[in-house]
Amino acid sequence: MKNARFLPHFAIALGAALLAIAILYWPGIAELLRDWSSREEYSHGYFIPLVSLMLVWQQWPTLAQLRFSGSWNGLGLVIVALLLLLIGQLSTIYLVVHVSLILLLTGLVWAFTGLGAMRILWVPLIYLVFMIPFPPFLHNQMSLGLQLLSSEIGVWFIRLFGISVFLEGNVIDLGSYQLQVVDACSGLRYLFPLMSFGFLIAYFFRAPWWQRVIVFASTVPITVAMNSFRIGVTGLLVEYFGIGAAEGFLHDFEGWIIFMACTALLLAEVWLFVRFSGHFRESRSFGAALALDWPEPLPAGFVPSERSVPKPFWAAVALLALTAATMPFLQARPVESLARESLTVFPEEIGQWEGTPEILQDNILKSLDLTDYFIGDFIGGGDRRVNFYAAFYDSQGAGESAHSPRSCIPGGGWRIEDLQRISLDGLFVTGQPLRVNRLKIQRGEDKQLVYYWFQQRGRVLTNEYAVKWFLFWDALTRNRTDGALVRLTTVIQPWEDWADGDRRLREFAALAVPELGRFIPD
Known part of the structure; x- marks a missing residue:
């Protein structure tokens, strides 16, 4: 198949754009x-760019x-993308960086091809969204729900099978x-x-x-029902x-069967539309309604024209190169x-509280990427115990915050039963009343009460997005x-209620918080 011929300087512009993207992103x-590579929920991400190219x-x-x-x-979209990149880098949110990358690619394609081609290419570009992982906080909330x-x-x-079973949270008690x-x-x-597969089916579904919207939206209830x-x-x-x-192989094999069943149900839904919808009155062929067509041949005698690089694309490449050259200096002020x-x-x-410091494992320290920390159990007499953890970062960037x-608690198998934001009466940090997130967490029969807050540059924050x-x-x-x-964390013993944990944490916080001033600068 003959292709359109591009002038040599197109390779220069494209190479410069790719190099700048590699530096920035x-x-x-x-x-x-x-x-x-590490999260099974997103292991399909490797295929998304390939499928997009196929489209x-x-x-x-x-x-x-x-x-x-x-x-x-x-070019305007490229500017928006680069601003989002700056926000993502400085706010440490990789999701913003990833969205910026897709917007940048869209802007570059738009700057080069114009509106006519974008009417064709918007679907492959939108499809790239499915390769982006959810931020950990949102992912964990969805997972828990x-x-x-x-x-x-x-x-x-x-x-339904007459088996006696008891459910407590996400623990199914079968007795034995x-x-x-x-x-x-x-x-x-x-x-x-x-969802990514459902989007493709909806795209190809004639x-x-x-009906296409229903097919795509149904991926959620199908997944919930089959899981x-x-x-x-x-x-x-x-x-x-x-x-x-x-456990073991049977559990994993069962998982593969369920995923294939989800796919089969999605295709069965398309078949039902084809079979009973009035839109397919003339032809009720499943293959005709859902077919991946091969590219049609070019018209006989078609002669590709030479294509120069449009000025908007040159301007976008110049802006990319300038940003790639200046971003390291901005970040390294x-x-x-x-x-x-x-x-x-x-x-x-x-x-009266005596502490025993602990040392975090090297792999944990590597993932946290902090400057220094303290973690240890403080005992205040009898069985009154509080775990105290403080981590300081001298600078925070994407991946280093x-x-x-x-986000971390559910990873240990704990379930967050309740979350409130409360004030600790009589406690002040940098002149502000100390407000904390109060979490009730449970794993099986074990219960813990957690207080936490972010103390950053003279502010006390409890909202992760505000941080x-x-x-x-x-x-x-x-x-x-x-x-x-x-x-601050304390174990709620079987004979205690949550109010006992509150008293313990408040008593310890009244003594520990005033000490933090020399370790965490305003």
């Missing part, structure tokens, strides 16, 4: 690759015959064995790939728009064949040294991104 791209290839004969006039609107919902439906299914519906069983590892069915079947297998049925002591010398005795306990905003704002206006996370 490599940390974000590397984070994408880490997520795809472009499918339209190549049409594109080859279009005149690429370029568009200054594309799906765990609870799938557990309830799964227990309902088990009871307890099944815990953890993060890996939430259904997200089915949902995200199925049907009215409302709940899987949990129910696992409970039945445990009841009749023992706990080995819930000299920062004044902070007058503070290291948390490694935090006092091990506070009032305080990790919210709301990101002020990181961005202070990086621009004060050239500072330092800050700390402070967390």
Whole structure:
């Protein structure tokens, strides 16, 4: 197949653009690759760019015959993308960086091809959204919600077979064995790939728009229903064949079967539309309604025209090169040294509380990427015990920031039962009343009460999104991104209630918080 001929300087412009993208976005791209390789929910991410290119290839004969006039609107989108990149880098939110990358690619294509080609290419570009992982906080919230919902439906299914079962949160008690519906069983590892597949089916489905929307939207209830069915079947297998049925190869193999069943249900939904919808009255062929067409041949005698690089694309490449040259200097602005002591010398005795410092494992320290920290149990007499953790970061960037306990706690198998924001009466930090996040967490029969807050550059914050905003704002206006996370945790014993834990944490906080001033600068 003959292709449109590009003048030699197109290679120069394209090479410069790719080099600038690599310089600016490599940390974000590397984070994408880490997520795809380490998190099963996003392992399909490797295929998304390839499928997107396939969608472009499918339209190549049409594109080859279009005149690429370029568009200054594309340059405007490139500017928006680069501003988002700056916000993402300074606010430490990789999601913003990844969205910026897709907008940048869209802007470059738009600046080069113009509006006519964008009417064809917008679907392959939009499809790239499915390769972006959700931020940890939102991912964990979705996972917890799906765990609870799938557990309830799964227990309902088990009871249909006359089996006595008790559900507490996401723990299914069968008497002889307890099944815990953890993060890996939430259904997200089915949902995200199925949504990307459902988008493709809706795209290729030659049907009215409302039918396409229904097909895509149905990926969510299909995933929830089939994952709940899987949990129910696992409970039945445990009841009749023992706990080995819930572990190992059978459990994984069962997961593959469920995903294939989800795909089959999605295709069955398309078949029902084809079979019974009036739109397909003339032809009820499933293959004709859902077909991946090969590119049609170019017209006989077609002679490709030479294509120069449009001015908007040159301007976008120049802006990219300028940003790639200046961004390292912006991020590496000299920062004044902070007058503070290291948390490694935090006092091990506070009032009547005596502490025993702990050392975090190297792999944990590497993932946290903090400057210094203190963690240890403080005993205040009898069985009164509080775990104190404070982590300080002298600078925070994308991938190097305080990790919210709301994101980390579910990773340890704990379930957040309740979250409130409360004030600790009589306690002040930098002249502000101390407000904290109060979490009730539970894992099986174990209960803990957690207080935590972010103490950053003279502010006390409890909202994770506010933390990101002020990181961005202070990086621009004060050239500072330092800050700390402070967390207090106590175990709620079987004979205690939550109020006993509140008294313990408040008593310890009244003594520990005044000590933090010399370790966390205003």
